[in-house]
Amino acid sequence: MAKTDAAQAAAQATAAKAAAAKAQASESLLGLGAGFDFDKLMAWAQTQGLKLLASLAILLIGLWIAKRLSQALERVMTRANMEVTLRGFLRNIAYAVMVVVVAVAALQQLGVPMTSVLAVLGAAGLAIGLALKDSLSNIASGVMLIVLRPFRAGDYVQAAGIEGTVEQIRVFQTRLRTVDNRVIVLPNSLITTAVIVNFTANPRRRIDLTVGVGYDDDLKVAKDTLLALAAAHPKVLKDPVPEVLVTALAESSVNLELRAWAKTGDLLHTKSDLVEGIRNELIGKGLNIPYPQRDLHVYHHDADGRPIGEVLTKAVADDGDVAAAGAKPKS
Secondary structure (H helix, E strand, O other): OHOOOHHHHHHHHHHHHHHHHHHHHHHHHHHOOOOOOHHHHHHHHHHHHHHHHHHHHHHHHHHHHHHHHHHHHHHHHHHHHOOOOHHHHHHHHHHHHHHHHHHHHHHHHHOOOOOHHHHHHHHHHHHHHHHHHHHHHHHHHHHHHHHHHHOOOOOOOEOOOEEEEEEEEOEEEEHHHEOOOEEEEEEHHHHHOOOOOEEEOOOOOEEEEEEEOOEEEEEHHHHHHHHHHHHHHOOEEEOOOOEEEEEEEEEEEEEEEEEEEEHHHHHHHHHHHHHHHHHHHHOOOOOOOOOOOOOOOOOOOOOOOOOOHHHHHHOOOOOOOOOOOOOOOOO
């Protein structure tokens, strides 16, 4: 019995020591040490809780303000008659910048060192930039197209060697529709690095038609005919006044150039009407519309210089069929 009581006492002592060690370890993990103070714990929780609430309030209020400011910016740009694509792009950029500022302010309120946050943001930005190099190039080109506006939706342009009507300008791509109703999507980086020709940027354009007449024709009659055709056409503008210039003494014709102005939307049909009228009027007035001609004379000679026709004739004929020159037939 004495041994059993001693063993139980030893076991109880061991359990008590283990419980004391566990309590000490818990106090060490809490950072309170052996002198645990409940008031200090409450003060610490109250301080951190206030920081967390303040950070959450900064985040929520900041996001609300950012949304309101971006909407106000869009209303201002709408009053300024900015393009829809430009308005949406600038609004999104402004909202993203304000969200980043609010997030940084909220983290700073929690006590996070800003140097660490900025270092992480810089490294992330560098990694994203390297991974999305081509996409960022298209974004930068899209910003240039939206801000500089070399063309707008509805313009007929030539971009990157492709002609078509601009349907939509996006941040990454631009959509063109060709005259045969095909849709072509061009990356913006290809457009900004090539020549851009805008055919409809101005309200009127000049028609240049080169007409050749014969050297024996009366140039005054030809010039008067061209000017009369331009003046009679209802879609040819009176100002600037149409004119005809002698541009070249060509190989087979004297070249005249008719210069007439028309509205951009009427250019194609007006030019077609003028070409047809010029052809009919010049022929009707007896004027020539020369075209290059070549007369080809081919001479074949044998090795001794005789014409090839004489050689062939003598080769086919024989003594019984052809009499010698000057000989009389036998009786």
